[in-house]
Amino acid sequence: MYDVVIIGAGVSGGTVARELSRYNLKVIVLEKETDVSCGTTKANSAIIHAGYDPEEHSLMARLNAEGNPMFDRICEELDVPFKRIGSLVVAYDEQQTAHIEALYQRGLNIGIEKMKILSREELRVREPNISPDAEGALLAETAGIIDPMLLTISLIENAVVNGCELKLNYTVTGITKEDGIFRITGEAEQDVEARYVVNAAGVYADVVHNMVAAPDFRILPRRGQYFVLDKSEGAVVNSVIFPCPDKGGKGILITPTVHGNILLGPSSDDLEDPDDLMTTAELLGKARMGVRKLIPSVTTRNSIRTFAGMRARPDTGDFIIREAPGTKGFFDLAGIKSPGLSAAPASALYLIGLMENSGLKLLEKEAFNPRVEWKLFLERSDEDQNKLLKENPLYGRIICRCESITEGDILDAIHRPVGARTLDGVKRRCRPGMGRCQGGFCGPKVQKILAREQDRPWEDIVLEKKHSYILTGRTK
Amino acid sequence: MKSKYDIIVIGGGPAGLAAAVEARENGINNILVLERDVELGGILQQCIHNGFGLFYFKEELTGPEYAQRFINKVNEGGIDIVLDTIVTSITVDKIVSIMNTEGKRDISAKSVILAMGCRERTRGSIAIPGDRPAGVFTAGTAQRYINIEGYMVGKSVVILGSGDIGMIMARRIVLEGGEVKAVVARSSFPKGLTRNVVQCLDHYDIPLLLSHNIVEIKGRERVERVVIAQTDEHKQVIPGTEKGYDCDTVLLSVGLIPENELSKLAGVDLDPKTGGPVVNESMETSVEGIFACGNVVHVHDLVDFVTEESRRAGRNAARYVNEEFNREGEYVSFSTSGGLTYAAPQRFRYSNLPDKLDVFMRVDKVYQDQFVILENEGRELARFKERHLTPGEMVKITAPKEIFTGCEGKVRISLVPRGDKT
Numbered sequence: 021m022y023d024v025v026i027i028g029a030g031v032s033g034g035t036v037a038r039e040l041s042r043y044n045l046k047v048i049v050l051e052k053e054t055d056v057s058c059g060t061t062k063a064n065s066a067i068i069h070a071g072y073d074p075e076e077h078s079l080m081a082r083l084n085a086e087g088n089p090m091f092d093r094i095c096e097e098l099d100v101p102f103k104r105i106g107s108l109v110v111a112y113d114e115q116q117t118a119h120i121e122a123l124y125q126r127g128l129n130i131g132i133e134k135m136k137i138l139s140r141e142e143l144r145v146r147e148p149n150i151s152p153d154a155e156g157a158l159l160a161e162t163a164g165i166i167d168p169m170l171l172t173i174s175l176i177e178n179a180v181v182n183g184c185e186l187k188l189n190y191t192v193t194g195i196t197k198e199d200g201i202f203r204i205t206g207e208a209e210q211d212v213e214a215r216y217v218v219n220a221a222g223v224y225a226d227v228v229h230n231m232v233a234a235p236d237f238r239i240l241p242r243r244g245q246y247f248v249l250d251k252s253e254g255a256v257v258n259s260v261i262f263p264c265p266d267k268g269g270k271g272i273l274i275t276p277t278v279h280g281n282i283l284l285g286p287s288s289d290d291l292e293d294p295d296d297l298m299t300t301a302e303l304l305g306k307a308r309m310g311v312r313k314l315i316p317s318v319t320t321r322n323s324i325r326t327f328a329g330m331r332a333r334p335d336t337g338d339f340i341i342r343e344a345p346g347t348k349g350f351f352d353l354a355g356i357k358s359p360g361l362s363a364a365p366a367s368a369l370y371l372i373g374l375m376e377n378s379g380l381k382l383l384e385k386e387a388f389n390p391r392v393e394w395k396l397f398l399e400r401s402d403e404d405q406n407k408l409l410k411e412n413p414l415y416g417r418i419i420c421r422c423e424s425i426t427e428g429d430i431l432d433a434i435h436r437p438v439g440a441r442t443l444d445g446v447k448r449r450c451r452p453g454m455g456r457c458q459g460g461f462c463g464p465k466v467q468k469i470l471a472r473e474q475d476r477p478w479e480d481i482v483l484e485k486k487h488s489y490i491l492t493g494r495t496k
Numbered sequence: 497m498k499s500k501y502d503i504i505v506i507g508g509g510p511a512g513l514a515a516a517v518e519a520r521e522n523g524i525n526n527i528l529v530l531e532r533d534v535e536l537g538g539i540l541q542q543c544i545h546n547g548f549g550l551f552y553f554k555e556e557l558t559g560p561e562y563a564q565r566f567i568n569k570v571n572e573g574g575i576d577i578v579l580d581t582i583v584t585s586i587t588v589d590k591i592v593s594i595m596n597t598e599g600k601r602d603i604s605a606k607s608v609i610l611a612m613g614c615r616e617r618t619r620g621s622i623a624i625p626g627d628r629p630a631g632v633f634t635a636g637t638a639q640r641y642i643n644i645e646g647y648m649v650g651k652s653v654v655i656l657g658s659g660d661i662g663m664i665m666a667r668r669i670v671l672e673g674g675e676v677k678a679v680v681a682r683s684s685f686p687k688g689l690t691r692n693v694v695q696c697l698d699h700y701d702i703p704l705l706l707s708h709n710i711v712e713i714k715g716r717e718r719v720e721r722v723v724i725a726q727t728d729e730h731k732q733v734i735p736g737t738e739k740g741y742d743c744d745t746v747l748l749s750v751g752l753i754p755e756n757e758l759s760k761l762a763g764v765d766l767d768p769k770t771g772g773p774v775v776n777e778s779m780e781t782s783v784e785g786i787f788a789c790g791n792v793v794h795v796h797d798l799v800d801f802v803t804e805e806s807r808r809a810g811r812n813a814a815r816y817v818n819e820e821f822n823r824e825g826e827y828v829s830f831s832t833s834g835g836l837t838y839a840a841p842q843r844f845r846y847s848n849l850p851d852k853l854d855v856f857m858r859v860d861k862v863y864q865d866q867f868v869i870l871e872n873e874g875r876e877l878a879r880f881k882e883r884h885l886t887p888g889e890m891v892k893i894t895a896p897k898e899i900f901t902g903c904e905g906k907v908r909i910s911l912v913p914r915g916d917k918t
Contacts, residue, residue, distance in 0.1 A: 248620070295716065299625045325620035327628065406599070413597035418582040421532065458618040460634045464641055478647055483630035487717040490630050491647040492744070495672050 022046045022185075023380070025204055025214035027192055027228055029056035031168055031361055032353045033220035034175035035368035041182035044383045048212060049176065049184060050204065052191040054486060055445045056438060057172035059222040060356070062448065063297070063329025064244070065286065066168050066277060067260050069362040070107060070160030072127025072135060073270065079339045081130050083363035083370060088162055090365040098174035099394040100167060101278040107163030107260035108138070108147065110154045110314060116264040120158040123265075127160065134161035149256055149315050163260055165278045168361055169448045174392045177438040182388055186438060187212075189486070192221070195232040195350075202232065202349065216380055217350045218371065223294035223332045225340075225354035233344035238335040239355065241294040243328050244286025245303050250322040250456050251280045261314050270358065272310035274318065279423075279451065284311045284318065286329070297328045324456050331357040339363070341371050343378055351375060394436075396450060397426045419469070420462040422455020430466060434473050441474070443467060444484035497578055497603070502526040502817045504592050504605040506583050506758065509538020510799050511790025511806040512611035513566035516575050518810030519609075524817055525574035528603065530594060534580050536570070537563030538613060539636065540799065542643045545664055547691070551800035562799060586610075586762040588783055607813045610759055610773065610781070610788040611806065614795055616661075617751040624656075626712040631719035635661040635749040639668070648672055650745025654722050655679045656710050660688035660797060660888075662749025667696035676700075677741050680708045680724055682731050685862050688749075688888045689797060709733060710746065719744050752795045762786055769838040770794040776827070777844035777853055778812035779805065787813045794840045794856065797890055804854065822848045828872075828903045834910035835859050836868075836891070849897045857891040857909065865914040868893055872903040881914065 024040055026033045029051035040047045053059070068091050074080035095102035111117040120137065127135050138157045143150055146159070180186055187209075194205040195217065204212040221228040226239045249256075260275040274284045287303035308320050334340050334355025344350040353371055360367070376382055397405060397415045408415045408428065415428030433440045433449035440446040443453065443466055452466050453459030459466070467490065471478045482488045502524050505512045508531030516529050535541060540548070543559030550556060553565070570577065581596040590605045616634040631650055633641075638649045639661065651674050655662045658681035666676045679697060684707045686693045697704050705724065711733055712723040726737035754772040756764070764773045765782035772793040773781040779789050789809035790802045815821050824847040830839040840856045857868070863885040870877040877899040885891060900907070 247623070297716075298627050298712075298714075299623075301623075301625045301711065304623060304625065320623065323621055323623055324618065326623045326625075409597075409599050416595055416597040416599055417580060418532070418595060421582060424582075424584070456618075457615050458620050460616050460618060460637045463637060464645055468645075478645070485717040488630035489718055491641065491649060492651055493648050495642055495646050495648055 021201070022048050022212065022214040024216045024218060025050060025202070025212055026218040026220055027204075028059070028220035028222055029172070029176055029186065030059050030061035030220060030222055031057070031172045031175070031364045032222070032356050032367065033218065034172040034179070035364045036218050036220065036353065036371060037179035037184050038175045039368045039372055041179040041184045042384060042388045044385055047179070047184045048214070049179070049186045050190040050192060050206070050212065051186070051188050054188055054442055054482070054484060055440070055448070056176045056186070056188075057169045057448060058484070060330055060332055061172050061361075062169050063246075063327055064168060064358070064361060065273060065275065065283065066166055067107070067275060067362070068102070068164040068166055069359040070127070070132050070135070070163040071130060071359065071362065072123050072132045072158070072160060073265070074359065076126060076129055079341060080359060080363065083339065083366040084359040085130050085132060086366035087363040091164065091166065094365055095166070095171070097390045098171065098178060098392045100171045100174055102164055102166045103278055104162060104164040105259050105276065106159055106161045107262065108143070108157040108159055109262045109264060110143070110150065110157045111264055112153050112155055117156055119264050120156070124158050132160065132162070135159065147257060147259065147261065149317050150261075151314055151316055165260065165275060166361070167278050170394075173438060173449060174394060177436060178390070178392045180437050181392075182385070192228060192231070195228070197232055197347065197349070200349065215349060216375060218353055219351065220353045222356070223330050225332060225352065229344060229352055229354065233347040233350055236345065237340055237355065239294070240333045240335055241291050242331040242333045242357070243289040243291055243296065244331060245289070245299045245307055245328045246283055246285030246326065247304065247307065247320050247323045248277075248325040248327070249282035249284070249320065250324050253282045253318070253322050254280045256282060256315060256318055263310070263314060272307050274311045274315055279454070281324070284308070294330055297330060299326050299328050324458060333357045339367065341367055341374070343374055348378060396429050398424050419465050420452030420455060422457050423451040425450050425452045427469065430469050431473065434470060440470070442482050442484050443470070443490070446470065497528065497576060499603055501528045501603065501605045503528070503607045503609060503813050504590075504603060505529045505609045505611055506586070506592070507531065507538065507611035507613060507792070508533070508536040508577065508579070509611060509613050509790065510540055510563065510566065510802050511613065511792070512609065513563070513570055514803045514806035515609045515611060515787070515789055515810035515813070517566060517569045518807040519814045520574045522811050522814035524814045527575045528605070529570065529575060529577050530581050530583055530592070531577065531579050532582050536567050536577065536579070542639050544643050545668070548799050551798065552803050583758060586758050588763045590785060606817045607785045607787065608762070609809055609813050610764070610786065610792050611790050612755045612758060612792045614752040614754045614791040616748070617753055619748060622750055624710055624713055627715055629713070629715040629718050631715070631744055632713060632746045632748070635659070635665045635747045638665055638747050642668060642672065648674065650674065652677060652743045653745040653747060654710070654724070654741055654743045655747045655749060657681060657749035657751070658683070658686040658688055658704065658706075659749040659751065660692050662747060663688050663692040663696040665747055665749070666702050667700055670700050670702070676702045677743050678703045678705050678724070680705045680710055682709050682727055683707070683887075684729070685886060686888055690886070690888070711738060713746060719746055722746060752791065754792050754795065756792060759788070759792070764788070767838065767842055770840060774843065775841045777841055777849050778815075778821070779809035779841065780812060780816070785816050794838065797888065801856065801890065801892065805856075826904070828900065829906050830855065830909055831906045832857060832909050834912065835861070835863060836909055836911060839909055844900070846900055846903065849900065851897050853895045853897065855893050855895060855909070857893070859885045859887055859891060859911070862886045863911060866911045867914055869910055869912050870895065870899070871908045873905065877903070877907065885911070
């Protein structure tokens, strides 16, 4: 019997898991994929928004504003790369200038600090490659960029180190409640019993909710397609740059990533199927053209990857974070679209507050360790490098030459408390395959290392999903 | 390994090996070859098919056999080999920083030869739409899995791109019991060598779909299907021509990119047309004493030409170390037009020209019965007769030194149809 079961190991579930691991509670996280951070968390704009954008008085506005300042400490504790590079909303004409002034005012009302309207000239000093048609911009200095996958991996690893359990490959198929106890049924898995349930199931949050509570919201999947550009393009912009927002959302943006690439997108495709993560030529083309309005010199000639992510858009227009009406003990953390990542730390605290009000006892552990130490070999000091090399010379062997990742880094990624078991799992933790060769050179080497370290045959190593096999057998 | 060398060669593939051997044969006995893999030979080691060496050795060798000839020569002395080692930077002053299981080190050289080769263009760089399942490989990666590691990458394969590696892998898959549904090419002509079209596709009844493209990859976990469509003369998809092909694997042979990240760190000027360093008649880059050769300069289709070019680099690096290098006079640059996409080397100093200069070029499409004409300030220097030119086969002309006497500024190289009275 668990005190709390969390369904979904994305950034929402991960933040709640880590926060709950501060207390004397028996907590388990259930995840249907082969790894944590495999849903919406792995495919988004990777931005920590300043918080001027959501409607005033919404949960989104409150939790974004509260969440943003928490990232410095979390990322320091968990060794997650995070940079406050600032964001710009660019205006091209009088109407848009009025709009960014309204956003500025809204930001002030919400309580967002360090905002400024930039003049034409000030904008060009900050972003020399901006379109000649841009008349000005709203600067929000507290906006930042992050690696949401590393964040989530570290959050869950930290939770696990502090006593939380994690079960991967667990697809929840049913939930019943009897005598105040929830029973979770998994596809070909043992049932899990708990007093409290946190529904952080992302694009499936409505489905999970409806298993045990009265249906009262829907998740409307909205896909976003992106390009990732080579690091050689990394200097084309210095900030997160948005166009003036319209009805479709924040629009197609361009931003540096925390690893030095450029990300451009997303499209905004409304779909029925939450698993349809296809990219399409038409919408990628629109994303490319859209970004050229902001930065005319951008080309996708040095694209290294295209991908699509699914936003868990709620039909209510706001985050759904509450105890499900009529189902005491069942908590939704649902409809977590943008700014869900930015709000995540505050959302978790807000949710846990609601759980406490509903009777969850929060007794702090004596020995909570907030720290995850997680640095790549070449990011360490010379002194640390020399020490590590003496312990294990494999820290000196570079496996991924695009991102300068050593065999020692890959061994760490595999042997950590929440270690990688797939090629993409290694990639998310330490980046071999994220560079310009996209795993062409390092893929077979990483596969060999995974097979060796886990004592599994090569053919058993998958890319990511259960049936995403890479090899079909030995040669003749 | 010493801390100082006369010449450091970056890369132990065919280019680096030939350059090192040639430098030694020109009197340098203090050479270091740095190789990132655990053996010498580079990509040749996974090219177990034959057809290498027809020009250079006048016999047909496999890739490993061709490599071994140079490995044997390298091992004759005067050349230190350090394997399993990555070069992390090269400075203008020719300090080479390396890293391996023994740690990090800086080594200095009088001259550096860049021979890092190239990498394959990936799915991401051509943005093929669709799902992103397992089973999409670059042809070279699949070749490594099959020929070096001994594993099959799939049973039923569609190959995009008619480059040489793609065609060679088509045959390899059939020989291993797999099925190749089609080789799909965006261009209206094969991008690889004609002999590979015949020996790898025709002989095995593998359909070559020219002027086609993969417009979608389907399969959420592993590749299940691709959609192929016809393309027009601008390589745009013709709507309504889409057709599905069931398969579990997609191989990509869609181009090679010279790997010049280190060259950039050394401050070497790159040619946007080749993607490699701008080199002169001696294969010297824009940084004095830093030479370059092989696929890092421009992508070759025959290793034999890589060897010739790399010997030129090695010979001149030796001259540089021995202070025999002639820097008199101004540079004359080649400029290409009329169907020629680039020329390598890009420039020369007359005083330093050998008796005969090999110039490599590529064409943008298929041409019959042409003259390659060299002109300087309206004056024709020479013309070379070419019967059949295709983008898949590098054009090579050998120009005697004396034709360049008195040249200044730019030498224009262009194609003119034979029969035209120009």
